Amino acid sequence: MPTSKHLLTSVQVARFVAQGSLRLDGVVPREINERAVATLDGGLPQVSYGTPLSAAFARDTFVHELLALPLVAGAVESLVGPEPTVDHHAVHIREPHEGHAQDLHADAIIDVRPDAFDIQLMYYPHEVTTAMGGTLSVPGSHLRRINETDVGRVQNLRGQTRLTCPAGTVVLLHHGIWHSGRRNDTDRRRHMYKLRLNPTVPQVRLWDTSDLHDPAVAAELGAGFPWYEQATARLEIHNRVLLWRALTGDDTFDVEYWVTRVTNRPTQRSQA
Ligand SMILES: O=C(O)CCC(=O)C(=O)O
Numbered sequence: 001m002p003t004s005k006h007l008l009t010s011v012q013v014a015r016f017v018a019q020g021s022l023r024l025d026g027v028v029p030r031e032i033n034e035r036a037v038a039t040l041d042g043g044l045p046q047v048s049y050g051t052p053l054s055a056a057f058a059r060d061t062f063v064h065e066l067l068a069l070p071l072v073a074g075a076v077e078s079l080v081g082p083e084p085t086v087d088h089h090a091v092h093i094r095e096p097h098e099g100h101a102q103d104l105h106a107d108a109i110i111d112v113r114p115d116a117f118d119i120q121l122m123y124y125p126h127e128v129t130t131a132m133g134g135t136l137s138v139p140g141s142h143l144r145r146i147n148e149t150d151v152g153r154v155q156n157l158r159g160q161t162r163l164t165c166p167a168g169t170v171v172l173l174h175h176g177i178w179h180s181g182r183r184n185d186t187d188r189r190r191h192m193y194k195l196r197l198n199p200t201v202p203q204v205r206l207w208d209t210s211d212l213h214d215p216a217v218a219a220e221l222g223a224g225f226p227w228y229e230q231a232t233a234r235l236e237i238h239n240r241v242l243l244w245r246a247l248t249g250d251d252t253f254d255v256e257y258w259v260t261r262v263t264n265r266p267t268q269r270s271q272a
Contacts, residue, residue, distance in 0.1 A: 006074030007208040013078060013247065014220035017240050020142030020174040022079075027071045028123065028168030036062040036125035040091045040191045047086050053197060056086045063089070063195070066123060072170055078207035079119050079172060080199040087118060087196035094133035094184035094192075101133070102180040103152030107196070110147035111175055115246035116203055118175040123193040126167045133184035134163035135171075135192065140225035142176035143239035151178055159226030204249050212248065222255045234258060 008022070016022045028036075039062055047056045057064040066072060076084065107120065128134040138160045162182055163171070173179070175196070184190050211217070221240050224233050238258040245253050254260045 005077065006070045007206075008075055008078035009208055009210075010212045011214060011216045011220060013207045014217045014244065015223075016079065016172070016174070017243050017247070018220050018223045019139045019225075020177040021137060021139065022075060022172045023165075024071055024075060024170045024172075026166040026168045027069060027170055028066060028125070030167070032062050032065050033125040033168050036066070036123070036193065037191055040093070040125070040193060041189075044089060044091055044193075047089055049087060050198075051086045052200075053084050053086055063193070066170075072121075075170075075172055076119065076121070076197065079117075079203070080197050081201040081203060081206050083200050084197040085200055087198050089193070089195040092181060092192040092194055094181050094190040096184055096187050096189060098184055101136075101183040103149045104136070104138070104154050104178050104180045105149040105152060106142075106146050106176050106178055108148070108175065110145055112145045114242050116199060117243075118196055118198050120173040120175060120177075121195045121197065122171045122173065123195075124163070124165055124167070124169045124171075125191055125193070128163055128165050128169075128190060129186070130162070130164050131185045132164075132188065132190045133182040134165070134190070135179055136160055136162045136182050137173070137177050137179040138225075138227065140223075140228065140236055141178040142174040143236055143243065144178075145176060146178065157227040203247055205247070209248075218255060238262070 008016075012022065053067065057067070067076065111118075122135060124134075138157050140159075141157075163169075165171075181192075221244055222237055225236075228236060234256075237255050241253060241255055241259045245251055245259070
């Protein structure tokens with residue numbers, strides 16, 4: 001159903017399922033960005049695990065105003081629903097000339113939930129240039145489940161992206177994405193605010209589904225990324241189909257028969 005909220009479309013959600021991220025460039029106004037930088041330099045108050053998002057941040061805080069922006073609110077609701085809870089939040093600063101980058105990792109511990117996911121909202125309140133240590137991430141890595149820095153020895157992967165963006169950019173990431181903060185070779189601190197949100201409702205058709213049967217949806221779900229080899233791309237697409245089935249409630253959806261083939265159990269059917 002189309003709504004007046006700024007919900008994502010099915011094509012955008014399918015792209016998130018395939019890539020593991022969604023970028024909203026320059027969507028936060030300058031006044032909020034300036035307050036955010038000042039606040040991040042001073043540190044953030046603690047928020048207890050599991051606090052409802054609606055109760056976590058006072059109305060006069062930059063986080064409340066950031067989450068109230070219609071484009072941000074609509075994207076968050078489309079992915080984790082109307083009343084998510086706060087897992088945790090943190091300030092990530094890359095100091096000027098600090099001389100090293102983070103290891104490639106996924107956050108928390110290995111998390112293989114097939115039918116639910118958390119989002120990590122990353123907010124960059126000022127412009128991030130190539131030299132400033134923008135977050136590196138690997139599109140399409142989120143369903144190749146790893147435990148924290150299992151991939152830490154990997155230095156570069158074809159198709160990885162190193163974020164450069166205008167001030168006020170928000171990136172929403174699936175919890176499984178492989179990422180790392182890069183080296184900051186400038187004289188300026190690089191700030192990023194990260195907020196992890198847990199869904200509290202089934203993540204089923206939370207977005208504007210009026211384009212659900214658009215052929216572009218299947219095209220997004222079948223997309224390849226440069227670090228896949230031909231054979232391993234099949235596994236990624238299989239895992240995306242499982243997630244798409246969970247998100248749509250449609251157990252018949254498939255791409256190239258990948259899930260249908262491996263879930264065919266004639267013995268169980270004959271005993272039913
Ligand atoms: O600072 C960054 O760009 C990324 C940091 C991060 O996401 C992390 O430490 O998990």
